[in-house]
Amino acid sequence: MSNLPACPQCASENTYPDVGNYVCPDCGYEWPVTAASDGSDANEGGSAVIKDANGNPLADGDSVILIKDLKVKGSSTILKKGTKVKSIKLADGDHEVDCRMDAGSFMLKACFLKKA
Numbered sequence: 001m002s003n004l005p006a007c008p009q010c011a012s013e014n015t016y017p018d019v020g021n022y023v024c025p026d027c028g029y030e031w032p033v034t035a036a037s038d039g040s041d042a043n044e045g046g047s048a049v050i051k052d053a054n055g056n057p058l059a060d061g062d063s064v065i066l067i068k069d070l071k072v073k074g075s076s077t078i079l080k081k082g083t084k085v086k087s088i089k090l091a092d093g094d095h096e097v098d099c100r101m102d103a104g105s106f107m108l109k110a111c112f113l114k115k116a
Contacts, residue, residue, distance in 0.1 A: 050096045056115045058097070060089050063116040070112060077103050084116055 004015045007024035008031060015022050021030045050058045053067050063086045070079040079101070085108075089098040095107035 052114050064113040
Protein backbone atom coordinates (compact mmCIF):
# COMPACT_ATOMS: atom_id res chain seq x y z
CA MET A 1 0.00 0.00 0.00
CA SER A 2 0.91 3.67 -0.24
CA ASN A 3 2.38 5.64 2.67
CA LEU A 4 0.68 8.89 1.59
CA PRO A 5 -1.38 10.61 4.29
CA ALA A 6 -5.17 10.59 4.25
CA CYS A 7 -7.03 13.79 3.38
CA PRO A 8 -7.45 15.97 6.51
CA GLN A 9 -10.87 17.17 5.34
CA CYS A 10 -12.68 14.06 4.12
CA ALA A 11 -10.30 11.30 5.38
CA SER A 12 -10.10 9.77 1.90
CA GLU A 13 -7.10 7.52 1.22
CA ASN A 14 -7.05 8.47 -2.51
CA THR A 15 -4.47 11.26 -2.15
CA TYR A 16 -1.56 11.93 -4.49
CA PRO A 17 1.46 14.27 -4.48
CA ASP A 18 1.53 17.19 -6.94
CA VAL A 19 4.58 19.54 -7.09
CA GLY A 20 4.75 20.70 -3.39
CA ASN A 21 1.25 19.68 -2.30
CA TYR A 22 -0.84 16.63 -1.59
CA VAL A 23 -4.16 16.60 -3.44
CA CYS A 24 -7.39 14.78 -2.63
CA PRO A 25 -9.31 13.96 -5.86
CA ASP A 26 -12.51 13.22 -3.92
CA CYS A 27 -13.04 16.62 -2.26
CA GLY A 28 -10.43 18.71 -4.13
CA TYR A 29 -8.58 19.76 -0.97
CA GLU A 30 -4.83 20.58 -1.28
CA TRP A 31 -2.32 20.88 1.54
CA PRO A 32 1.48 21.35 1.62
CA VAL A 33 3.73 18.30 1.81
CA THR A 34 5.80 19.84 4.64
CA ALA A 35 2.74 20.32 6.88
CA ALA A 36 1.78 16.68 6.47
CA SER A 37 5.30 15.45 7.24
CA ASP A 38 5.35 17.26 10.62
CA GLY A 39 2.91 14.76 12.08
CA SER A 40 1.36 17.48 14.23
CA ASP A 41 -2.34 18.13 13.88
CA ALA A 42 -2.39 20.73 16.66
CA ASN A 43 -2.95 23.53 14.15
CA GLU A 44 -5.93 22.37 12.12
CA GLY A 45 -6.52 25.90 10.82
CA GLY A 46 -3.10 25.86 9.21
CA SER A 47 -1.79 28.80 11.22
CA ALA A 48 1.65 28.57 12.78
CA VAL A 49 2.28 28.80 16.51
CA ILE A 50 2.92 32.43 17.44
CA LYS A 51 5.76 32.87 19.94
CA ASP A 52 6.85 35.86 22.01
CA ALA A 53 10.38 37.29 22.15
CA ASN A 54 11.47 34.55 24.60
CA GLY A 55 10.03 31.71 22.54
CA ASN A 56 6.94 31.09 24.67
CA PRO A 57 3.80 30.24 22.67
CA LEU A 58 1.02 32.84 22.85
CA ALA A 59 -2.73 32.16 22.93
CA ASP A 60 -5.90 34.23 22.79
CA GLY A 61 -6.60 35.91 26.12
CA ASP A 62 -2.97 35.93 27.34
CA SER A 63 -1.41 38.96 29.01
CA VAL A 64 1.83 40.30 27.57
CA ILE A 65 4.37 43.01 28.36
CA LEU A 66 6.10 45.28 25.83
CA ILE A 67 9.88 44.78 25.81
CA LYS A 68 10.70 47.92 23.81
CA ASP A 69 9.34 51.46 23.31
CA LEU A 70 7.25 51.39 20.13
CA LYS A 71 6.45 54.49 18.06
CA VAL A 72 2.98 54.31 16.55
CA LYS A 73 3.19 54.93 12.81
CA GLY A 74 1.39 58.10 11.72
CA SER A 75 1.03 59.38 15.27
CA SER A 76 3.06 61.04 17.99
CA THR A 77 2.03 58.28 20.42
CA ILE A 78 4.72 56.05 21.92
CA LEU A 79 3.88 52.74 23.59
CA LYS A 80 6.26 52.50 26.56
CA LYS A 81 8.45 49.54 27.48
CA GLY A 82 6.97 47.56 30.39
CA THR A 83 3.35 48.32 29.51
CA LYS A 84 1.14 45.32 30.33
CA VAL A 85 -1.47 44.40 27.75
CA LYS A 86 -4.29 42.13 28.91
CA SER A 87 -6.50 39.83 26.88
CA ILE A 88 -4.72 39.73 23.52
CA LYS A 89 -6.20 38.24 20.36
CA LEU A 90 -4.04 36.41 17.81
CA ALA A 91 -4.45 37.29 14.14
CA ASP A 92 -2.97 36.25 10.79
CA GLY A 93 -0.54 38.46 8.95
CA ASP A 94 2.64 40.37 9.65
CA HIS A 95 1.38 41.85 12.93
CA GLU A 96 0.20 38.78 14.82
CA VAL A 97 -1.25 40.27 18.01
CA ASP A 98 -4.41 42.39 18.18
CA CYS A 99 -4.84 44.25 21.47
CA ARG A 100 -6.60 47.14 23.15
CA MET A 101 -4.80 49.57 25.45
CA ASP A 102 -5.54 52.95 27.02
CA ALA A 103 -4.01 54.65 23.97
CA GLY A 104 -6.29 52.73 21.56
CA SER A 105 -6.43 49.48 19.59
CA PHE A 106 -3.20 48.21 18.05
CA MET A 107 -1.80 45.38 15.96
CA LEU A 108 1.64 44.40 17.30
CA LYS A 109 4.40 42.03 16.28
CA ALA A 110 4.98 39.20 18.74
CA CYS A 111 8.77 39.77 18.69
CA PHE A 112 8.24 42.95 20.77
CA LEU A 113 6.22 41.16 23.48
CA LYS A 114 6.89 38.77 26.33
CA LYS A 115 4.30 36.64 28.07
CA ALA A 116 3.31 38.00 31.48
